Amino acid sequence: MKKIIIITVVLIIGWYGNLLYKQNDLPFFQSSISISDLGEQKKCITKDGEVIYGSVPKGTICERYEPIKGSLTVVPSTTYKNDRPKNRRISSFKCDERQYCSQMNSRAEAIFFNNNCPNTKMDGDYDGIPCENDSRF
Template identity: 40%
Template sequence: MKKIIVILIVLALGWYGNQKYRSYKQGQLLDTSEAVAVNLGRTKSEMLSDKSQFKCDGRTYCSQMTSCEEAKFFIKNCPNTKMDGNNDGIPCERQWCG
């Protein structure tokens, strides 16, 4: 009977450890894939400052922006923007970033 209890305890600890490890690895994979897909070539402080100020909300044109920084965030992070007509990487050159 004592052996069965010891075996059950060992199995329970193994299961618990496995669940914690899987949770940890899942968090690492999500953090890594998001950082690579969205923020390639940017520093961590740039990513944090962008996330706290702006968010993608469907706006696509310069006339919908309120600053050069906002336009730069949108062109780097949001799909289907129409703010860089000459494809030089600088959005809204006539309105905000010129």
């Protein structure tokens, strides 16, 4: 009798797992997840190098996740990827560990880091213009 009960339980679990798989509700088959699903704060890095903080838009595939070092405040943006002009040049800069004006090579690089990378310390008065007092630029 025990064998019949065990076989029945295994069949029910298998049937339920198959049902979830067909509905794409298994957590390890999802193509996108939100930061709250991860339990800790991480950033999503897409194949083209775009870094996404917060919830990942549906259909976006993250190539890898990296932990966020330090604190991060995610503020909703009013500009979306599809709203950008078609002729706009994609930046060649990528976020790394640099934080200060003295580590930047140009004003454009400082602006990119200030707008796109966490933990930068280049805009002391928080007006959106980084490295205002740097005489090199």
